Amino acid sequence: MPRWFSWSAGSWIPGVSGPGIRRPPVAPVTHFQQVRRIAIRPGEGTKTAIVSAAGTAKITLGPEALITWYVDYVSISTTAGANDISTCAVTLGPATNGIVPGGQSYVGGGDTISLGGRAIRPGEYITLQWSGGVTGNLAIATVNGVQDVLT
Numbered sequence: 551m552p553r554w555f556s557w558s559a560g561s562w563i564p565g566v567s568g569p570g571i572r573r574p575p576v577a578p579v580t581h582f583q584q585v586r587r588i589a590i591r592p593g594e595g596t597k598t599a600i601v602s603a604a605g606t607a608k609i610t611l612g613p614e615a616l617i618t619w620y621v622d623y624v625s626i627s628t629t630a631g632a633n634d635i636s637t638c639a640v641t642l643g644p645a646t647n648g649i650v651p652g653g654q655s656y657v658g659g660g661d662t663i664s665l666g667g668r669a670i671r672p673g674e675y676i677t678l679q680w681s682g683g684v685t686g687n688l689a690i691a692t693v694n695g696v697q698d699v700l701t
Contacts, residue, residue: 579616582700590619595693601628601683605636609691612675619670621695624653626678627660629688634659636683640676642668648677658683667695 594614599607613619628634636658641648642665653663658680670676678691 579700584701585698586701587696587698590621590693590695590697592692594697595619595695597691599680599689601636601680601685601687601689603685605681605683605685607680607683607687607689609678609689610675611678611691611693613670613672613697615672616700617672618698619693619695620667620697621665621670621676621693622667623662623664623694624676624678625662625690625692625694626655626658626680627690628658628680628683630684631659632657634684634687636680638663638689639679639681640665641679642670642674642676644674648675652676658689665695 595611597609597611599609601607611624624640626638628636634657638655638658638661640652640654640663641650642652643649652665652668655661655663665676676691676693678689680689683689
């Protein structure tokens with residue numbers, strides 16, 4: 551065997567068909583049975599979008615897997631901040647375009663939109679649609695609330 555050969559580099563394992571790379575063991579979902587309520591972390595409830603030449607931006611947020619969000623409010627902002635005269639409409643529902651009005655902000659550059667602890671289950675989304683924004687700006691949405699996770 552050559553000196554440069556290494557098993558840890560993803561090389562072929564003798565006697566194993568295919569590339570010789572194995573999937574690590576995974577605990578089945580039935581292993582996780584206790585529900586724990588924790589805060590929605592910024593990486594899970596934050597997204598950004600670039601405002602288009604038409605002055606619009608769209609962000610869709612929602613829980614993944616078996617998680618349920620209880621959303622108190624959504625914080626919105628743009629890089630123009632208080633100088634931004636855009637508006638932002640919030641819709642909720644099972645479709646990525648939303649079907650239930652959730653709120654409206656006439657200060658798209660920085661505002662909070664209350665959702666009053668609304669439950670957002672897997673397959674449901676919070677959709678935020680900016681209009682009248684400054685082209686090239688960054689639109690930011692952050693969900694604030696708690697989530698039920700399995701542990």
